[in-house]
Amino acid sequence: MTDKQEKLFKAWFGRYKNLIFRVVNTYAAAPEDQDDLFQEVLLQLWSSIPNFKGEAKETTWIYRVALNTALVWKRTQNRKGKRFRTEILDIQEIVHTKDNCNELSKNKDVLEQVYNSIRQLHKSDSSIVLLFLDGLNYDEMADVLGISKSNVGVRLNRAKKKLAQLLKGLIDDF
Amino acid sequence: MTFDELQKTWQSQSNFKLKIDSDILLREVKRNKRNFESAIFWRDVREIGAGFVASVFLFAGCVFFWLLGLKNFVWPLLLLTVLGTGVGSFILVDRIVQKRKCPEHGGTLMGYIESSLTQVVHQIWLLKNILWWYLLPLGGGLLIWFSSCGLMVIMIKGMKASLGYLFFILACIIGTILLYCGIYWLNQRAVRKELLPRKKELENLQHSLENSGLQV
Numbered sequence A: 001m002t003d004k005q006e007k008l009f010k011a012w013f014g015r016y017k018n019l020i021f022r023v024v025n026t027y028a029a030a031p032e033d034q035d036d037l038f039q040e041v042l043l044q045l046w047s048s049i050p051n052f053k054g055e056a057k058e059t060t061w062i063y064r065v066a067l068n069t070a071l072v073w074k075r076t077q078n079r080k081g082k083r084f085r086t087e088i089l090d091i092q093e094i095v096h097t098k099d100n101c102n103e104l105s106k107n108k109d110v111l112e113q114v115y116n117s118i119r120q121l122h123k124s125d126s127s128i129v130l131l132f133l134d135g136l137n138y139d140e141m142a143d144v145l146g147i148s149k150s151n152v153g154v155r156l157n158r159a160k161k162k163l164a165q166l167l168k169g170l171i172d173d174f
Numbered sequence B: 001m002t003f004d005e006l007q008k009t010w011q012s013q014s015n016f017k018l019k020i021d022s023d024i025l026l027r028e029v030k031r032n033k034r035n036f037e038s039a040i041f042w043r044d045v046r047e048i049g050a051g052f053v054a055s056v057f058l059f060a061g062c063v064f065f066w067l068l069g070l071k072n073f074v075w076p077l078l079l080l081t082v083l084g085t086g087v088g089s090f091i092l093v094d095r096i097v098q099k100r101k102c103p104e105h106g107g108t109l110m111g112y113i114e115s116s117l118t119q120v121v122h123q124i125w126l127l128k129n130i131l132w133w134y135l136l137p138l139g140g141g142l143l144i145w146f147s148s149c150g151l152m153v154i155m156i157k158g159m160k161a162s163l164g165y166l167f168f169i170l171a172c173i174i175g176t177i178l179l180y181c182g183i184y185w186l187n188q189r190a191v192r193k194e195l196l197p198r199k200k201e202l203e204n205l206q207h208s209l210e211n212s213g214l215q216v
Helices: A004-028 A031-051 A058-072 A098-120 A123-133 A138-145 A151-167 B003-015 B021-068 B071-100 B109-128 B130-157 B163-210
Strands: A091-093 B016-018
Touching: A004 A031, A004 A058, A004 A123, A004 B021, A031 A091, A058 A123, A058 A138, A058 B109, A098 A123, A098 A151, A098 B003, A123 A138, A123 A151, A123 B003, A123 B021, A123 B163, A138 A151, A138 B109, B003 B071, B021 B071, B021 B163, B071 B109, B071 B130, B109 B130, B130 B163
Parallel strands: none
Antiparallel strands: A091 B016
């Protein structure tokens, strides 16, 4: 089991680390909190592998683990008791070419604004907005959240309205 | 900007690269998991094991007094042993049952919140009722033991000669009562400061997902 578990963990991590980071970034703002939550999600992901029977899609499973962990996560009080000995979360931007540099810099500002606004939403709203922005359809969202499709629609609409209010000037959909 | 455009911008975030060595990461995750399991194991050993070891010692004390012919000391000590074993068994069974109900991280968000809530409610119940399942049996057993020791000393030595012993026993009784009051206060504080806010937070999350018609 351990070999299989190791292989799957590495494969998942390789494929979905950006997904995990987006969840982490949504629920934790300070770098040390992000590091703490990131570690917690990875630990829970590792522990969850024996229960993964392939009934749910891989992405659904990873969203569930990451969101479940993030929703109940509490900031570690004592940073001296850091769990990992090495700094594992080293986020770097890919070096951009001069042509698209301006656009990417603008996107970065927009994303920062969006993250800040999502963090101000109720935790359940932020999870649904996150899934929407990541491009999940209603079925997939319902699968991750464990609520009906119609409920997803209502909740998403409401969360989008709240987000649009927070992002006044940037979003003109509502 | 429309939400569709925002969605596209959001998904362009893959331009951020997380530079992590997966081997180091795996090693750290495994080490972390081992540390966590070891911490839980030793916590259980401390809390449950210590109770059972104490019961064994108390039982040995019963045998010792029995062999010395001090049979009046035996029954209160035996009562304390039984009560101690009972409390230890209760904690052990509760841990096993709760371990099975542990929320599964791969479950749906709703399911996870529900089982987390069930766990918090159970924790609140345990701490609110700590008087009945922990403090009263053990404290009562200890008080009966101290009182019977006092009576035995008076019966053997007489009232005047045993005043020193009686003061010592009284100090033990007062110390036990103060200690148990402290334990009770700490547990009720944990309920108020940590568990009730946590319960409220989980209930809010649950309601906000459940009731599409309600604003939370």
